[in-house]
Amino acid sequence: MSITLLYWILIALMLVGVVGAVVPGLPALPVGGPLLGILIGPLLGAFIGEFLSRRQLELELRLNAAFKASLGIVVGSLVGNLIQGALALATVIVFVFTTFPPGVAG
Structure with a gap:
């Protein structure tokens, strides 16, 4: 197998990985997607937990x-x-500026 073919296989596998990571989340985007769940889950959990633990209060x-x-x-x-x-x-930013110092590109 040539190196060029291996590079193309690697690129194809990366594209398949990106598509596999993005596509399952697309149906949830109109209703807020995972970002909404990241905020609502802890909010409801803390509210319910605190509400149930304070039974002695009014x-x-x-x-x-x-x-x-x-x-x-x-x-x-x-x-x-x-x-x-x-x-x-x-x-x-630190990585980019330390890896590619000014003047290298020109």
């Missing part, structure tokens, strides 16, 4: 405590994801 106080807990989870998740995205972007 209903209004239980709802207030559960809302605060679920709001804290959502804010913490969003801030954490933003920080993670910023660190990933910084990593890519």
Whole structure:
């Protein structure tokens, strides 16, 4: 087998992997997709967990405590994801500038 054929096989396998990763998520996009689930799952879990654990309180106080807990989870998740995205972007920028110093392309 020649090297050129191996490269084409490798490219075809990469394309199949990308299609296999993207296509199953397409039907969920009109309703928010996985991003919506990432936010709603912890929100409902924290609300229900806090609501059930505070059985000694009155209903209004239980709802207030559960809302605060679920709001804290959502804010913490969003801030954490933003920080993670910023660190990933910084990593890519550092990689590009250290791998391809200025003047190499010209």
